[in-house]
Amino acid sequence: MIYIIENLDLYRVFYITATEKSFSLAAKKMFLTQPSVSHSIKQLEEKLDTLLFVRTSKGVRLTKEGEMLFHFVEQAFHFIEKGEKKVNELKNLMSGEISIGSSDSLCKHYLLPHIKTFTDKYPQVQIQLKHGTTPNIIELLKKGKIDLGIVHLPIEDNQVDVTEFINIHSCFVVSSKYKKLLKNEVSLKELLTYPLITFSKNSSSRKFIEALFKKHDLTIEPEIELGSVDLLIECSKIGLGVGFVTKEFVTEELEQNLLYEVNLQEDIPVRKLGIVTLKNTPISVGSKKFIKSMKKKGLIKKHHEMYIQ
Template sequence: MVNFELYKVFYLTAKSGSISKAAKELYLTQPSVSHSIKILEEQLGMILFSRTSKGVELTKEGSVLYSYIEQAYNFISMAEEKLQELRTLSSGEIKIGGSDSLCKHYLLPFLETFHVQHPHVQIHLVHGTTPEIVKQLKEGKIDIGIVRLPIEDEQLQVREGITIQDIFVTGPKYRELSMNKVTLAKLKTYPIILFSRNSFSHNFITRLFHDNDLLLEPEIELGSVDLLIEFAKIGFGVSFVTREFVAKELAEGSLYEVNLDAHIPPTKIGIITLKNMPLSMAASAFVDELERNR
């Protein structure tokens, strides 16, 4: 194994393109930097730099080495930052991915409480569908994903959150649907409003109809839960939403739950992280808060 300090000299020289700048950053003399590079080249058996009028530039072999050393250097810097965060929650950041509806109706109260407790921890929210959130998590772009379960992936650690119940709701125009039992076949004769086609809820309810030998063709598809709620209120049709997310509207009477003569299975919200990848202190504290309140 080559001494790591030699790689450090190599990295800073390559990054700055100058032996003198690297020497200044390392608090070494220029001859010491040149000597370290020479030792590294001898140990690896290849030339890593060529001299130019402006300084030094990487050879082809040097460029290959740099691409790996840069990643290693970045990971070491990240590790140092994580260790610093272990000392205190007075700094740090959490990157959380989830759908618009889960961020607004599920995460927001926790985010508000966490921010009051740890005002210096930065929180970044990334919106997307479940496949998009999983992809971002695997690419290291977020720390935590909030999704609907079930989800099966060997690379993910899945923690169960609260249980939620999806329902059909309508405004005053179709209020009769809340008074008497309605079959899926009967409901299908009304204008149905669903979330966008690639969403969990869209696939979930169309699969339920399919299992009952019915083809569900929504009249309207929307990209926002808020729009689903508003469209149902003003009489465009019957929207498929999460009961917990429309509790206020149901209580005040601006929405009515359809009295469906069919069982819609409840679902759970899942907290997903990468297996074998330790969370920062801030992210771990936030996950603990979510689990305590499931």
């Protein structure tokens, strides 16, 4: 193996010369002088103790031994060319794979529209999606099962790099059944007298709402706990209680008066979404371009959100 590597340049000169059937044409193609090409061929012949070329009036032709060697060298250089092509394809995103983790709701409302745009531009790139709660996504990232994750922030984990990129807003919504809640501002304490519909325990949204009530010395005991944002929205629409949702997820329902936003006395802090990758671990070119395109594109521009570069 060491012998081959040390003489790779000589084999390249041999390969080009055999292909061009001329020392002068080979020299021109490799930006060398003809004497340099002749010297390289002589070196290889001496190392192999074999004559590889015979001079003719039109240039050179391979000897029998040269033809046998060329058969193998040609394959080797074809594989090298193929390897270079594959590397360039990956660099230019003509092929490759990106594995992304996110919750069902983030996937539906933010990722899928962007994935369509991205795959339209890079059709050969395969996108794999894995869903779960924010803790699930972080765990998948640490196990190397995904390249990146889209999660709710904050994340406190020294093994993860976080890029903040978008703001989202939370609100309480009701159906027409609870229209009396819409007449005046409502306090968090008053909301506790109504059935609450929230996400299930351990989800980032559930932790967020619990922290919100705790800040005002209140504790929640939801009537309904769900793991799906779509189901939460539907339960709110049919009047099963007061739903706690991401406002950007119910834009259409609010516009069509299928749901109504409760005018809350207390302020609900803005939430952030972030892109997470594993710290000190290089990511693929495809993943880098995907992240860059997400930050550049403006995923929820229609919702008047602001990017954090």
